[in-house]
Amino acid sequence: MHAREGTCPxxxxxxxxxxxxxxxxxxxxxxxxxxxxxxxxxxxxxxxxLTSLATLPACSAAERSLAQCRxxxxxxxxxxxxxxxxxxxxxxxxxxxxxxxPKLLRESEAILDAALNMVAEEQVxxxxxxxxxxxxxxxxxxxxxxxxxxxxxxxxxxxxxxPGNHDINNPEAVEYVGDTNRPVASISPAQFRALxxxxxxxxxxxxxxxxxxxxxxxxxxxxxxAIDSCKYDESPRLxxxx
Numbered sequence: 143m144h145a146r147e148g149t150c151p152x153x154x155x156x157x158x159x160x161x162x163x164x165x166x167x168x169x170x171x172x173x174x175x176x177x178x179x180x181x182x183x184x185x186x187x188x189x190x191x192l193t194s195l196a197t198l199p200a201c202s203a204a205e206r207s208l209a210q211c212r213x214x215x216x217x218x219x220x221x222x223x224x225x226x227x228x229x230x231x232x233x234x235x236x237x238x239x240x241x242x243x244p245k246l247l248r249e250s251e252a253i254l255d256a257a258l259n260m261v262a263e264e265q266v267x268x269x270x271x272x273x274x275x276x277x278x279x280x281x282x283x284x285x286x287x288x289x290x291x292x293x294x295x296x297x298x299x300x301x302x303x304x305p306g307n308h309d310i311n312n313p314e315a316v317e318y319v320g321d322t323n324r325p326v327a328s329i330s331p332a333q334f335r336a337l338x339x340x341x342x343x344x345x346x347x348x349x350x351x352x353x354x355x356x357x358x359x360x361x362x363x364x365x366x367x368a369i370d371s372c373k374y375d376e377s378p379r380l381x382x383x384x
Contacts, residue, residue: 217261217269225277230318268360273306278314281327302342304368
């Protein structure tokens, strides 16, 4: 939980006036118990991506009794909406999509690169990448995202993902050709789990039987509850962690 001090200039800028850029803004974590914040944390804020850095304690029950909690530093990237420009970046159909749902799709990969580089420089212990990971669940965009996350992992930073409502079984997965769009492959929940297996699912200490939610322990004493909020059908289901 955090509160922003001041505003970042990119937020709220009308579509067409924005460019891919970095903004610096102060983050202050609201204190909850021993929760503490990094007042000098930097963030990349655009309509597409929020990258924030945070510090909070991780400790086992025994360590809590001895007040020996260790600080843990991690990053969060939300809603990157990655779009491979090979699926189209111009033409009447593409511009119509942007008019209806303004996003920095042409710049999305450059923005993601900048955010991941910043996270690598900060030497955090792990990163949370929360959906929407892709523009509209295109298989080609998911595969591209996996390559980006593998790059971060090779730099010693563990990565954990969870899908957003755009990422799975999305009928809007298309490519843009002139004044038309054509359907391209999207992915199923099973494909999502397989593609991102190394980014949370293979390390989970428990998995939900009916969704892509899971529990992981990025560092000893700190649990991560990754909640999949996607609606794969209209039947209500409850999380069933063992």
